[in-house]
Amino acid sequence: MNTEKENILTQVRETLVELFDLEPSEVVPEAKLYEDLDIDSIDAVDLLIDLKKSTNVDLTPAQFKQVRTIQDVVDVLAELSVKA
């Protein structure tokens, strides 16, 4: 994982800890959103809105649909910030 992705991961971790009362140690790249972190589809909507604000990336629900793990979230954000 390169530095850019490391930075994104840190940001995602902060957001998740803030929104879902998680421990920072739980938010690792391989953690699954639903199974491991108990983040359901309704939570995902709120997460999306929050990430959009904090990262300034134009995230759409469609791009978030295939996301299963924290690594997936980081990848989507990295890809979008390159485009932006």
Add this chain to the structure above:
Amino acid sequence: MMQLTRIRKAWQISTAAICYFLFGLGALIVGIFFRLLSPLPFIPPASRQRMIRWSVHKGCLTFIRIMRFFGLIRYTFDVDSMKQARPGHIVIANHPSLIDVVLLLAVNEQMCCFVKSAVWESIFTGAVVRQAGYIPNNAEQVLPMAAAKLEAGENILIFPEGTRTKEDNVIRFKRGAANMAVAVNAAIMPVVIECHPRALKKGDKWYDIPPGGPEFKLTSKNLITLEDCIDTSLPRPKQYRQLTSYLESYYKRQLIAVSDTNTLSEK
């Protein structure tokens, strides 16, 4: 003696079969009746829905009366607070048995509920639940649909357990009810359902009813507003979680309280 038990069991199974058959038939008739009525242009959709829900309410009331008549169930209701509560609230209840929704519809003239696909697709109940404006629980837009109805002043029933209470009687809430409440800042009307002895649990056969019938008691409590129990300035996912655990412990307390009173009165 054996003989008598066997006759009693046979009687119970046949009367239960009659009840369920009448239930299906009633649902079918109401469904078809309003289908036939639907080409008539002079009934506005809102009053149509009211009429259908009223019919469902009366039908459920008749069903539980017939069940009581055959000695399959007993019940008492203490639900004045629910009838007086301002509209646009979410009715929540614990879910001990198969007929909880029927009991709740029997005391609620106009209430929306969620419908599982088996009921939505059934030839007996499909037509009536669709026309009553209930919400199919597998729809993609369940939450926005429910939110719109709440904002329009409808009351919606949801069982936060998502399924019937397990044999262990431990209450475990999912977040669906809290998601809905937080989305539109709706108040919550808690109803506590007691069922002694436990009957018609998940996995029980529909005819497997304890002799004398289980005794149901429905008690509605005071309306809960979100401001009463959570910090509504928090991010929404935190509110969902706080409200869910608040409601879960609320029900645990209520059910412990009633089981204590029951133990005392048995002594």
